Amino acid sequence: MKSKITLPLTLGLALLCLTSCERGFLKVVSSSFAKELCSCLFIEEQDPKTCESYASQMIKVDRYQVDQEKKLVIAQAMGMTSSSLYRGNKLGCALP
Amino acid sequence: MPDLFKTLTLLGLTYLLMSYSFAQEGTQEEAKAQVNSPSEFRQCTDCQSYFHNQEQFAFGEAPHLRGAAPWRTHSVLIFQGGEIVSERYSKETAQNKPHRLWSMTKSISSLLIGIRQQEGGLSLHDPLSKFYPQLLNRPDKRTLTLKHLLTMTSGIDWQEVYEDNPLKSDVIRMLYLKENKDMANFVLTHGQRYRPGEYFSYSSGETNLLMGALKESFSTLEEYQAYPWQKLFSPLNIESAQWETDHAGTFVGSSYLYMTARDLSKIGKLILDQGQYSSPNDAEAEARTLISADYLRQSFLPANASCTTKPEAHSAAFSYGYSWWLNAPCPERPHRKKAFAQLPDDLILALGHHGQTMAIFPSQNAVAVRFGADKKGRFDREKWLEAVYENLNTFIKQQRQSSL
Numbered sequence: 001m002k003s004k005i006t007l008p009l010t011l012g013l014a015l016l017c018l019t020s021c022e023r024g025f026l027k028v029v030s031s032s033f034a035k036e037l038c039s040c041l042f043i044e045e046q047d048p049k050t051c052e053s054y055a056s057q058m059i060k061v062d063r064y065q066v067d068q069e070k071k072l073v074i075a076q077a078m079g080m081t082s083s084s085l086y087r088g089n090k091l092g093c094a095l096p
Numbered sequence: 097m098p099d100l101f102k103t104l105t106l107l108g109l110t111y112l113l114m115s116y117s118f119a120q121e122g123t124q125e126e127a128k129a130q131v132n133s134p135s136e137f138r139q140c141t142d143c144q145s146y147f148h149n150q151e152q153f154a155f156g157e158a159p160h161l162r163g164a165a166p167w168r169t170h171s172v173l174i175f176q177g178g179e180i181v182s183e184r185y186s187k188e189t190a191q192n193k194p195h196r197l198w199s200m201t202k203s204i205s206s207l208l209i210g211i212r213q214q215e216g217g218l219s220l221h222d223p224l225s226k227f228y229p230q231l232l233n234r235p236d237k238r239t240l241t242l243k244h245l246l247t248m249t250s251g252i253d254w255q256e257v258y259e260d261n262p263l264k265s266d267v268i269r270m271l272y273l274k275e276n277k278d279m280a281n282f283v284l285t286h287g288q289r290y291r292p293g294e295y296f297s298y299s300s301g302e303t304n305l306l307m308g309a310l311k312e313s314f315s316t317l318e319e320y321q322a323y324p325w326q327k328l329f330s331p332l333n334i335e336s337a338q339w340e341t342d343h344a345g346t347f348v349g350s351s352y353l354y355m356t357a358r359d360l361s362k363i364g365k366l367i368l369d370q371g372q373y374s375s376p377n378d379a380e381a382e383a384r385t386l387i388s389a390d391y392l393r394q395s396f397l398p399a400n401a402s403c404t405t406k407p408e409a410h411s412a413a414f415s416y417g418y419s420w421w422l423n424a425p426c427p428e429r430p431h432r433k434k435a436f437a438q439l440p441d442d443l444i445l446a447l448g449h450h451g452q453t454m455a456i457f458p459s460q461n462a463v464a465v466r467f468g469a470d471k472k473g474r475f476d477r478e479k480w481l482e483a484v485y486e487n488l489n490t491f492i493k494q495q496r497q498s499s500l
Binding site for chain 1: 188189193194195196259262263268271272273274276321325337338339340341342343352354469471
């Protein structure tokens with residue numbers, strides 16, 4: 001599933017980050033994916049494939065899991081892990 | 097033998113009764129589908145044919161587009177004069193599924209501020225330091241008011257760029273990094289780039305700070321979190337709304353409200369009716385004021401700085417009111433070009449990321465909603481709205497002629 005341009009892009013962003021941003025920034029890939037996938041699946045109730053494509057940005061996540069029972073998304077990218085939980089009660093999803 | 101006969105007769109009767117009751121259920125189901133619940137708008141199926149052009153454009157079916165729909169429209173709904181006259185959904189979504197509004201959320205946040213002001217919980221002229229006393233030690237923010245936040249003229253130093261420029265983006269930090277825990281306080285850590293009121297700069301941070309101030313105007317978090325439903329969604333019979341908050345419990349007023357196209361059009365209708373809500377299927381019921389007509393009138397006047405600031409790429413030539421994009425000309429700058437030259441001056445817009453659009457046409461008594469997932473920014477809103485406008489005018493003309 002991972003496109004061929006993912007690796008150079010990842011390395012590029014990592015290099016850029018060494019000079020111009022703090023390490024926490026690397027988390028943006030997994031956290032934006034986890035949050036937007038969670039909202040797409042559990043609020044909008046779109047189908048999983050459409051949601052995966054919608055939540056993916058230029059740099060794809062390495063892997064992710066969806067716990068349908070807990071309504072929880074966990075995603076990994078660039079050595080970082082993020083999760084997003086659907087809280088219900090009309091308050092949607094949030095990062096931890 | 098008679099026993100068997102009895103059993104068979106009983107079975108036969110049971111079958112007949114059951115099939116009858118199933119048939120009854122079937123007709124009831126069909127009836128439900130045809131006549132919406134009392135809180136829903138009537139749907140005019142005969143009207144749909146007048147709106148083909150805009151629909152074909154929105155879903156990428158116009159002949160010159162050769163069947164390609166690169167801008168991924170999910171839903172289109174047009175409401176005119178009390179009825180839904182055009183409605184269609186792609187396979188990704190459906191009539192009963194909430195959809196992300198992205199920055200259209202800002203315009204709805206603004207309605208809540210208006211409602212809170214009319215009941216005395218806050219005033220647009222309140223200094224922000226009334227809600228965040230730590231600002232009393234910040235002379236550069238002393239004159240900052242809620243109205244500045246509402247009109248994107250706070251002058252707070254902020255980078256409103258998105259996923260195509262993540263390293264520079266304050267929005268990405270606010271929504272996805274540790275700053276997401278308390279978005280309003282993240283915005284407060286930013287310095288001033290301009291003096292409040294001087295310069296228009298569209299900023300998601302400002303709406304979240306405003307929603308933080310709204311929260312501070314309540315004594316409990318529960319009251320605040322119930323407020324949008326209590327004062328706006330429930331009275332309008334909006335049942336699909338979900339609104340995400342940060343960890344401080346503040347609504348993400350910049351981006352994270354979700355509802356169906358039908359429910360969003362109810363907010364459009366409230367604006368057409370100048371803040372008065374009346375039941376769509378009960379002409380006898382008394383109208384209720386949900387939001388003051390005066391606040392709405394103010395909301396759709398171009399903020400001064402939005403007229404004097406040179407438009408940035410993402411704001412085009414729109415003027416901006418209380419978190420609504422406007423096609424209204426600027427009184428101080430009569431020669432400044434309108435954003436959408438072919439569309440009426442009184443056009444009011446809520447706009448969001450990936451092509452989310454709600455257009456309110458007061459003179460046509462109409463609302464048009466478009467949802468989508470246009471991640472590459474290919475959807476031409478102006479062209480779609482021109483088609484909507486043309487379809488509306490033909491439809492209204494036809495209605496007038498047939499009523500003569």
